Amino acid sequence: MQTSLKLMLVAIFLPLVATTTQSMASDIDHESRDIPRLIDPTCEKLNSIYRRMKELALYRETIFELRADGTLQERMALIIHGDYVYQKRADETTWDRRSNETPYWQAFTSCTAKKAKGTAIYYATYHRGGRIAGAEVWTTKDGGSITKIVRRYPTDDHFFPFPTAVSMMDYRQKAVRIPKHYTCGGAPCRY
Secondary structure, three states, rough: HHHHHHHHHHHHHHHHHHHHHHHHHHHHHHHHHHHHHHOOOOHHHHHHHHHHHHHOEEEEEEEEEEOOOOOOEEEEEEEEOEEEEEEEEEEOOEEEEOOOOOOEEEOEEEEEEEEOEEEEEEHHHHEEEEEEEEEEEEEEOOOOOEEEEEEOOOOOOOOOOOOOEEEEEOOHHHEEEEEEEEEEOOOOOOO
């Protein structure tokens, strides 16, 4: 009787153990598939280039809207200069200064790269502030600098009032001069 009770308990609990083990194995497999994406050497290289650009904190970024006809319309200019960002919309003449936020280093995941004449192009998923966008990132051939980023946001995302943003980077000294006149948060600056 005791043996048949043991067999009956084994018959009841064995399928539960097998189901739990399968569930755990599938979770482990899923996690292990995701881990390489976090340490993908292509993404590591792209994020490293992006991090250098942010650490340099001395560049101009002009943001354009990519229109349906393929033309670009300038929307905003940013001058990143040390601890500050100076920005103005294309339809404004006044610059506004704000603190340069802490950069988000791991901006790109799911990266692939392709060499092109005079440049390298990365295709990746861009992450910032809980938002994602499909991205194309152009770098100099030596991979030292980012020259252009195209971000395609989902149509229901309202980060920009348009779905596709094209950012052009300029590192020339003339392009990154601090504007002579600016406000701080829209109000006169207190020095």
